[in-house]
Amino acid sequence: MMGQGRLAAWGTGLAALIALPFVYRDPYHLHILVLILIWSFAYTSWSMMGRFGLVSLGHGGFMGIGAYVTALLWNHLGLSPWIGIPVSMVAAGILALIVGYPCFRFRITGHYFVLVTLALSGIVLQVITATRDYTGGSLGYTPNRTSGNKLLALQFDDKTTWYLIALGIWLFGIVVWHWVDRSMARYALEAISEDEDAAAAAGVDVTAEKLKITLLSALMTALAGAIYCQYQMFITPDTVSGIAVSLQMVFAAIVGGLFVSLGPTVGAIITILLAETLRIGFGTRAVGWDNLVYGVLLVLFIIFLPKGILGSLLDRLKPQRKVPRAHEQEAVQIARPGT
Amino acid sequence: MQAFLDIFDIYLLEAVINGILLGGVLALLALGLNLIFGVIDVTWICYAELVMIGMYAMYFMVQYYGVSYFVAAPLTILLVAVLGAALHYLVIAPLLTAPPINQLLATGGVLFVLQSFATVAFGIDFRNLGIRLPVLAFGDMNFSYARLLSFVAALVGMVAVYLFMTRTFTGTAIRAISQDRQIMALMGVDARRIYLITSALGGALAGLAACLLVLQYDVHPFVGLSFGPITFLICVLGGLGNFIGGFIAAFVFAEIISLGGLFSDLEWGYVLAFAFFIVMMFIRPAGLLARRR
Numbered sequence: 001m002m003g004q005g006r007l008a009a010w011g012t013g014l015a016a017l018i019a020l021p022f023v024y025r026d027p028y029h030l031h032i033l034v035l036i037l038i039w040s041f042a043y044t045s046w047s048m049m050g051r052f053g054l055v056s057l058g059h060g061g062f063m064g065i066g067a068y069v070t071a072l073l074w075n076h077l078g079l080s081p082w083i084g085i086p087v088s089m090v091a092a093g094i095l096a097l098i099v100g101y102p103c104f105r106f107r108i109t110g111h112y113f114v115l116v117t118l119a120l121s122g123i124v125l126q127v128i129t130a131t132r133d134y135t136g137g138s139l140g141y142t143p144n145r146t147s148g149n150k151l152l153a154l155q156f157d158d159k160t161t162w163y164l165i166a167l168g169i170w171l172f173g174i175v176v177w178h179w180v181d182r183s184m185a186r187y188a189l190e191a192i193s194e195d196e197d198a199a200a201a202a203g204v205d206v207t208a209e210k211l212k213i214t215l216l217s218a219l220m221t222a223l224a225g226a227i228y229c230q231y232q233m234f235i236t237p238d239t240v241s242g243i244a245v246s247l248q249m250v251f252a253a254i255v256g257g258l259f260v261s262l263g264p265t266v267g268a269i270i271t272i273l274l275a276e277t278l279r280i281g282f283g284t285r286a287v288g289w290d291n292l293v294y295g296v297l298l299v300l301f302i303i304f305l306p307k308g309i310l311g312s313l314l315d316r317l318k319p320q321r322k323v324p325r326a327h328e329q330e331a332v333q334i335a336r337p338g339t
Numbered sequence: 340m341q342a343f344l345d346i347f348d349i350y351l352l353e354a355v356i357n358g359i360l361l362g363g364v365l366a367l368l369a370l371g372l373n374l375i376f377g378v379i380d381v382t383w384i385c386y387a388e389l390v391m392i393g394m395y396a397m398y399f400m401v402q403y404y405g406v407s408y409f410v411a412a413p414l415t416i417l418l419v420a421v422l423g424a425a426l427h428y429l430v431i432a433p434l435l436t437a438p439p440i441n442q443l444l445a446t447g448g449v450l451f452v453l454q455s456f457a458t459v460a461f462g463i464d465f466r467n468l469g470i471r472l473p474v475l476a477f478g479d480m481n482f483s484y485a486r487l488l489s490f491v492a493a494l495v496g497m498v499a500v501y502l503f504m505t506r507t508f509t510g511t512a513i514r515a516i517s518q519d520r521q522i523m524a525l526m527g528v529d530a531r532r533i534y535l536i537t538s539a540l541g542g543a544l545a546g547l548a549a550c551l552l553v554l555q556y557d558v559h560p561f562v563g564l565s566f567g568p569i570t571f572l573i574c575v576l577g578g579l580g581n582f583i584g585g586f587i588a589a590f591v592f593a594e595i596i597s598l599g600g601l602f603s604d605l606e607w608g609y610v611l612a613f614a615f616f617i618v619m620m621f622i623r624p625a626g627l628l629a630r631r632r
Contacts, residue, residue, distance in 0.1 A: 053438075055440045055443070110439050110440065111443065114382070115571045123614070123617075242564070251447075288457075288459040288560075289459060292455035294451050295448045302434065306441060
């Protein structure tokens with residue numbers, strides 16, 4: 001499917017990305033890159049569902065579970081993150097199924113689905129805050145520094161190692177995205193997002209297909225949370241769970257472009273660079289300014305550029321490559337008010 | 340009387356009554372959101388943030404400029420009503436034909452804007468109105484006067500909205516347009532004007548809620564997050580756009596939070612309410628009062 005040229009471009013780009021930390025060692029810039037890669041992975045995980053019209057505001061919850069379960073198992077039971085991360089992913093997966101099944105079985109879509117998932121991230125935030133004896137509540141939580149094997153504890157001091165780990169995770173996300181993109185599931189889910197009844201009549205098991213993609217998305221988001229926790233070594237309920245994080249995911253994915261594989265990555269680059277620039281430019285006065293700019297941009301993007309920066313750019317470059325799918329067409333029309 | 344009170348655990352009864360009082364304010368919030376949803380078919384994710392702005396307005400007018408509470412309250416209601424209309428005019432109106440998800444996300448962007456605007460403009464300090472209302476003692480139970488006042492004011496507000504919707508021409512038009520969007524335009528109703536009025540009305544309800552909540556809670560930029568999600572849950576539980584369902588659901592939720600808070604921390608009351616909500620999604624996915632299909 002993939003053309004020779006595109007394959008070569010991906011290969012060259014990847015080689016350059018792998019070589020980067022060995023050539024360029026500025027710790028601050030590497031730190032920013034690691035953050036971009038980890039968040040890109042989280043945003044990509046969200047967009048796996050979001051691109052099929054399953055807008056979830058519960059992903060902050062999955063991410064929080066990934067981060068907190070891993071850290072709690074490590075601190076209280078001494079369980080290595082190598083076991084803790086899969087456990088946390090399973091926990092997030094089970095939660096996704098518990099919430100997802102009734103939603104999909106009883107046809108809870110649109111507004112209802114968004115609000116139910118919003119409740120989910122609310123629950124996780126409240127549980128983390130309420131169990132403050134174990135989780136430290138809203139003051140945050142730090143996994144214990146290991147004195148033994150660093151690999152076993154998944155704690156590394158140098159940025160290069162983390163950069164490579166984050167790069168691997170990010171690449172994994174992109175590969176999964178493409179895998180879904182080429183699977184039969186994609187056609188089933190696109191049919192569902194356009195008309196559930198018609199899809200069901202055509203033999204698509206609506207509930208099962210939606211559950212599968214939700215589970216996949218939740219597992220990956222939990223992994224992102226766990227990796228973020230291992231890298232930052234400090235988590236608070238507000239940075240890894242809750243509505244703000246969920247909205248941040250939606251925002252980045254939409255700004256970058258929902259319907260292209262690198263869209264969420266572009267979104268992560270833009271949002272994180274924006275936040276960092278404002279932080280450096282304004283110093284402590286910047287508290288709040290980055291979100292103010294985020295919010296205004298989000299509104300403007302949804303009104304004027306709903307396909308995102310990368311999505312619109314690719315459309316501009318390849319005008320008549322393919323007929324846009326119906327739910328994208330709908331989105332394109334918003335871009336030109338008055339048509 | 341005392342014999343009657345002895346039957347019940349006094350703390351339990353106090354929690355139950357406090358729950359009812361809390362339910363009044365929650366019902367008011369849910370009514371505003373339901374109104375917007377029922378008429379315009381849009382969910383304002385940033386609804387609680389409008390309340391937050393209203394609370395700041397009250398704080399600054401009363402505490403900073405020394406305006407009397409009862410003068411400041413109508414001004415705040417007016418201000419938030421204007422904000423609601425502006426939100427509709429600037430954000431929702433250009434997106435009316437867009438997929439509903441886009442409208443919802445755009446108001447999510449407004450949530451960010453309002454929150455960070457408050458952070459930038461007012462800082463992240465907790466601010467208190469500084470009005471201490473007396474505590475009402477009844478038997479061995481204590482009720483805060485502020486809660487009682489909120490409950491009564493919320494009820495008055497809801498009755499006023501009910502009268503407006505049933506007794507005035509504009510109210511009738513609003514109810515008609517929520518029943519059939521296309522036909523009402525043909526009947527000579529200006530949908531855009533009705534939408535704007537509804538948004539202002541929804542904003543006014545948020546403003547009223549702000550005036551009442553500011554008596555009980557401290558103001559800070561993220562205060563909306565503490566009662567925003569619960570308001571959405573109430574609306575979904577009652578059935579989006581279903582006023583009576585929302586009213587009942589508000590009291591159910593308030594009781595759960597209040598009783599949960601009695602036996603453990605307040606957060607666990609919330610967790611319990613959330614868990615109850617998810618269980619209810621299995622049993623009554625389309626809302627409490629929905630007819631079974």
